[in-house]
Amino acid sequence: MRSISALVLLSAALAATGCASLRDTPPAPVEQALRQAGVPASSLAVVAFPMDAPEGGWRMNADRPMAPASTMKTITAVVALDRLGPNSRGQTQLLAAGEIRDGRLEGPLVLKGGGDADLDWGALWMMLREVRERHGVRELAGGIVVDRGLFQPARPEIGAPRFDEQAEFPYNVIPDALHLNGSLLQFDLASDERGVTARPFPQFGALAVDTSGMRLNDKPCKDWDDGWMPSRFEVLPGGAARVALAGEFPRGCQAVQALNVLDRQWETAQALRQLWGSLGGTLGGEVREGSAPQGARVLAQHRDRPLAELLRPIMKASDNALARLLFLRLGASAAQPGEDTQQAAARVVREWFASQRLDATGLVLENGAGLSRVERATASQLAGLLLASAKGPHGPELLATLPVAGVDGTLARRFKGSAAEGRARMKTGTLRDVVALAGFVPDASGKTWIVVAVVNDEQAMKARPAIDALVDWVASH
Template sequence: MQVLSTPLRLAILSALALSGCATGPERLRPGELPAPVAAVHARSGVPLDALAVMAYPLNQPSGGLRLNADRPMQGASTMKLLTAAAALDRLGPNSRGRTELLVDGDPTAAPLLPAPDGHLRTPLYLKGGADADLDWSALWLMLRELRERQGISALDGGVVVDRTMFRPARPELGAPDFDEQPEFPYNVIPDALNLNGSLLSFDLQSDAQQVQVRPFPLFGGLEVDTQQLQLADGACKDWDDRWQIPQFQPLPALPTAAVPFPAQVPTHAGPVNGDTPPASARLTLRGTFPRDCQVRQSLNVLDRQWTTAQAVRQLWTSLGGSLSGEVREGQAPAQARVLVRHQDRPLAELLRPVLKASDNATTRLIFQRLGAAAALPGEDTLPAAQRAVKEWLMTQGVDPGDVVLENGAGLSRVERISPAKMAAMLASVHRGRHGPELMATLPVAGADGTLSRRFKGTPAEGRARMKTGTLRDVVALAGYVPDASGQLWVVVAVINDERAAAARPTLDALVSWVAAQ
């Protein structure tokens, strides 16, 4: 994120003051930038052809500014606006993901009465329903409710983990890496269970001689090997510069089922209840780590089924329960009875932190929820989501012909939409029934989210609400900007160029110009 320097901010404000309000949008010729914006852009060294803009008052769509507006552009995280708006309309602002504990049986029958001895002799099904809030404590509370309210103390039939809401059930397996850091949170490809967002927290601490690694929570059965993690001189803030992707290896001698999982890392689990569990997997850390450095980082480095099995076993036994048999992947029967259910926040509430913080993984989870709701028999979830969003665009009067979708989060080199179509979508949504909900999700200039440090001291501060987009070779802004009279504009501006970051002040100057009209 780039913050406008004080000299640049003053230059923009000075140019705006000198230009006054006489240069309104009606005086701009097609393809012309306002003088103060053109002056800022000229200093970036980025060709004007790399910039595409659509900006106009909502009540005057024929006015405003248009520059390369019909060119499909890589929009980075501004593509999240499509997923959010489509989900609000197609799923509903009160829709919620859920996680369930079920048993085989008639769902319309009376509540389950367990055997007098508390043993459940058929499998317990842990079914994922794209629950964005299923963290460790939520799973523990579900198991506690099973233990105390249902009176079950022994899971003799084992546990079956059902991720089949999405097709394929494990979408991360075999998927190509987006970049060289697939283990970091922004790169997580969610499945329908989404247990703790597929992340585990790691504390890495070094002195002059050694590195200590401790995960949290300390799930049993994992051995951490740090022999290939070498100490080196360097700044602690750059700790991951020469960090290499850890390697996760299930140990075949033990019964825990595991799937080979490149680019995933296990956790070192220390003693639990005074006992050291036998290792069922090994995590090998590689590369270098700075001396005298302390880092806490969430990582996507464990095989998900291995982690789920470890978590279920340890949390259940900590509640005084027993678990016989394996924790395996499978599918709950169509006739299954829900014993315990957990739900995430309503979609309208969930989208607020998701878009303000530009959460890739949760956006992808919501995109997959769209696909699951729209999928035809036998259709994979991702193409169903892509089709559902394009069909929704047509209902908004936007031709999706040249719109390219991949994962719905903008973490993609292929996703494309033109500024004109993005602006038309935003204008249509604002006029529709869910305009207020979408507006509430957007970062506020100079106040919160990914815009908390931008637009300070400019006319847009505290007023513009816009989604940011940043990738290598891409910077973008899309959203709503009130002008000086309070009239609301829709503004979409994108730069695609290898030097795009240098031209970010152009976008800030454009938004400031609109706010000063």
């Protein structure tokens, strides 16, 4: 009798939400949008259900592994909130590996990276100033050691294949444990009839910028990056360096762009030398990569935002570099000695799925940001993750980080004038052959639905209206 009563109650609950049976065909507006896009329904995976009746709703290709694009960030965010905690913070330390006598540090000063997402030039300068003024250090007799060893490999960008032709732009940065200024340097670009000029800011060391290989075109200034090509960086005799920019730039235009075009150790060394010198300090040795010696003591420390705050740019602006950094922090928290940090992070995610009794079959993790051609997740996995998060202790933190339809983040211009505007909170995902949405959508009665929709198709971009039609259908019914 109890099982019969449960079925009656379940049927009543599903009927109350308008989902008395499980659907496996798209609502009419979605079908129409797919036909107009020329995208077959087989390219679409969907899971949509009311949170109070997860057995109902709509499922289509729900267990097919799909390239999720940036909806993969929801996995990284949810697992990090649970495993690291919303108050977790990355840190950077300056350590003394030796005694300080009469303003002279006998051993090296160690700059140790700890996955700090907010270590910019100003933060580094303030740390060095603390060493100079609070601890009275004037001379660094043993040079400076840069320790990136929290993650393995310590320099993951070396030898890594380019994801696309704009590998030097911020979204393509491969972070390491130091992540100084996001491994970026700002360039002021300008052109006239004579050619292109590029001025770095700030100017560290003797860096020559060669733009002689750049050609002028007649494209609109807003499309200045369309013709960008990979640059060449080389260290010159004496420690100076040269970067040769390449590609095209519109004539009569200006642009300010942060770029990842320098070797990060060369850039770090130049910044340390200049900032330490500006504080009246002297450097008696080299700036080199290495590990902090045993017994080194902390002289200064910088910490980034708490994780719950750091997730806002990761989710709302879909910041790939920060998502990758967080994924590596997740791996570092559980890595065995010598274990690859990305592989350790993938292991942590799978362990979390197992703890939530979620099937991880077909789940493929690479960098945790979705900027990948190999990462895979099913719509069922993303939906199950979101449901577990909403029921868990950190659901409010995740919800606060998601873009709001028609209001902010990557959804600021979407769903304007629709029933979802100002109400749906969803993570977007976009790659060359992928469009996706995953998040929470209140319906017309105020019940919250979990909606996950992913299209993998050569014409995926044309299918975005179909996904939007699904969200609007849920919000208005």
